[in-house]
Amino acid sequence: MSEALRHRPAHAVVIGGSIAGMLAAAALTPHVDSVEIIEAHQLPDGPEPRTGVPQAVHIHLLQTGGAEAINDLLPGSIDLLQAAGAHRIPVTTNMVIYSPEGWYRRWKRATHYLLTASRDLTDHIIRQQVLKDPRVTVRTHTRAITLLGTRHQITGVRVRAADNTDVDLHADLVIDASGRASRTPQWLSQLGITDLASDHIDSGLAYASRFYRAPVPTRGWPVIGVQADPSLPRPGNAGGILPIEDDRWHVSLMGAPGGQPSGEPGAFASFARTLRHPIMADLLQHAEPLSDVRVTHSTANRRYYYERLTPWPEGLVVLGDSAAAFNPLYGHGMSVAAQGAVALRDELTTGLLPGLARRA
Structure with a gap:
């Protein structure tokens, strides 16, 4: 068996059913057996408004690099x-x-x-393609409440369903694509990983x-x-x-x-x-x-410098607005998320080897 197959992860969890989350799932499917997307709201069946995306009412465009990444x-x-x-x-x-x-x-x-x-149409086209893959499932009306594992290795995420019951979802890889409302800084602090640097320009x-x-x-x-x-x-x-x-x-x-x-x-x-x-x-x-x-x-523009943290736990990657959120004026958000997902996919080509999360 090749080195890549020996280290092939069995299961990945993506926090957030946004464009960043869907594209992260698309990046993961060639390299894992299953992907589970955790989404706090209901996902529409067609090109309709999705709850939790207030910026969808404002003009959206895909730059060339973003369109080609998708x-x-x-x-x-x-x-x-x-x-x-x-x-x-x-x-x-x-x-x-x-x-x-x-x-x-x-x-x-x-x-x-x-x-x-419209953002609704772009969301729909991407979502439709990702969710037709049988390896991808979605838990709607479900919120991630904390990471599982240690400061050296993330092993999954604890989620809370609509009926207030908590479930531990174990995973070989967790992707935070929950957007501007990301709780990863607080979750890392609970694991003893502090001193996260960030920039905030409003x-x-x-x-x-x-x-x-x-x-x-x-x-x-x-x-x-x-x-x-x-x-x-x-x-x-x-x-x-x-x-x-x-x-x-x-x-x-x-x-x-x-x-x-x-x-x-x-x-x-x-x-x-x-x-x-x-x-x-x-x-x-x-x-x-x-x-x-x-x-x-x-x-506001906001960037977290996760790459500067020591240690960085294996099994955790942050993508899209969860890592860097931009003033919509620039028209960069969707394109950056797409290129981030491509970078993740490219890192996964050699398997889930030690250091993958840090490189990503």
Whole structure:
């Protein structure tokens, strides 16, 4: 038997049914016998809102590296997304963006692209592919409450079901993909692993977002955006319109402290009119609102430096927002999670050898 097979883990547990969690499961399935996903809420059957994802109401895009990472883990994903209505936007060929230096130059030959769709659709396409693998199961309405094991070796996770009963799930590998609400820092502290360094940078940016019925078919429609100008003597504000499935526009407006958008429907278009250029406000005059306005203030950047901890227990890996969460303004979150899952898969090619968790 090869070294890889001798050390092949039998069972993995993934905390969180998010995109990061689903992609982690996709990374694990070629290397384990079974994967169990622990999810605190119910997972929808179709492209519908998933409880516990407040950022889903704001504009989402996949950068080229993220889209290709997902396609690497789940072949055919890009085609499935586009067939379901996602838009492939060449960068910067089909982008109408007003920056502090003026309009983006729209290059004719693009080397990169964006995929734009609702977060609900992207979630659904990924979830559908991952869960059709019989090696992957999900425990819904279940919360992870602590890690099992020692400061040197994690052996599983204790979970609490909806009826308040606790169950110990033993695993050869535990992946924390629970997002911004991750409890791993506290769980490590309970095991005697302390002094976790972190960075936290909060610009105070607030988002207000809304879905619209576009006044024209959106196939071939560009990304529209007005960026903030830091040289102006006022709180920065910005906005973007993304074409998404079903001939809709997903619109987000952003404002810094002292100039944040509100959740009042009547104030949405008025705030768009305060941007540095009227293009968004003018376009919205011709579109039909399809949803209420949703506001989010949880936009801080936060990174945990787990790689600096000594010791780091075998059998535990942290992925996605659990490790590093970004201001949505950058459009990096899903792409970073996807590339993290690819990195995990690549580390697993030699089996669950000592040091894998540290390398990952």
